[in-house]
Amino acid sequence: MAVQISPSILSADFARLADEAAAVAGAADWLHVDVMDNHFVPNLTLGLPIVEALLKATSLPLDCHLMIEQPERWAPQYAEAGAESVTIHAEAARAPVRTLRAIRSAGARAGLALNPATGVEPYEDLLPEIDMLLLMTVEPGFGGQRFLDIVLPKIRRARRLIGDRGVWLQVDGGVSAETIERCAEAGADVFVAGNAVYGADDPAQAVQNLRAQAERATAAS
Template identity: 40%
Template sequence: MSKVLIAPSMLAADFGNLQRDIEMVNKSEADWFHIDVMDGHFVPNISYGMPVIQAIKKHATKPLDVHLMIEKPERYIEEFAKVGADIITVHHESTIHLHRTLTQIEDAGCKAGVVLNLTTPVSVLEDILPKCYMVLLMSINPGFGGQKFEDMTYNRVKKLRQMANEKGLNTRIEIDGGVTDKNAKALVDAGADVLVAGSYIFRSEDQSETIKHLKAVANR
């Protein structure tokens, strides 16, 4: 497997010092910026939109991994691409015509991925998986940071990795929610290779060192 990537979730950053936190991620061993977009409909919370992403992109030196927790994401794909998204993931549960939406993301010049909520079986991706650069498995209920990791995630990762292997695919599997150094290695052993961490990183005393430690644990 390729090296495990770390994607700090900017939802947990200090928005009063956003540029400072962007620079920290730039200088750290992190690989991507994880950007959670919430609309108050698909999930109860509201986060940020295009202007904030554009501001992050202006200072970021690493790819923007944009996770759309919004209804009918196909309405905004081109706009998110224009403001700097490099990877766009959409929830299987949020769009009726998933294949069309993934094609739309690719046509906008971004890598396309699908997100599954906790209780959506990975089997729904059987036919669409070859079109996915990445699958993001939620390990919490989406909408709020700081939630406890759900152990059912391990088995879901194993099932998805087995499905990808059987199809001869190198699909990246990303985990979002409650990721720490306590579960990172088990997630990687199950088949994950991108770990999103928000509160664990940004609430730590030395954020850069926490990223370094998490990456070392995951790639052990």
């Protein structure tokens, strides 16, 4: 599958979100929005009103990652608002199949996220219900964390389980010039990058550089 880069606005300047989105609009495939509720994860970030505002301010499709409790209550609203991809956490979902189907019914791609310690094999039966599997490569809750190499074998196992189903395999956390090639070699094809993009002098060029690295690693694997 083609490499896709989704810069995370968690690492952007919150006072200039429209400008920060515009800075990567010509280079990125998605804009990744981390929604945190200070319950499922120990941090409070963006919510539905910010997503609605961003949808008016950028042409990039929004990739909403809901790190929240009760995703069955909120996830469909993000899809209805216009987010093109909405991901819920397996650890928080009480009714994952119903919620994933509600996301799709509202017109968005449905994603399922797994924390580093959550095995991928128990969720193999849910693969027909999703468009993307997100593997966290840090503990969720904060940007700028160090990449966890222990997730690399899980990425490989997930790629084997996905096979030819057409499900995207996203990684999120500590993705940078030092780690993206290992993720691509293991089988990931969608890469969330925060500090590696918004900490650079030229965010668009940083996206292009990361894409080139991932494409080289994918071709060589």
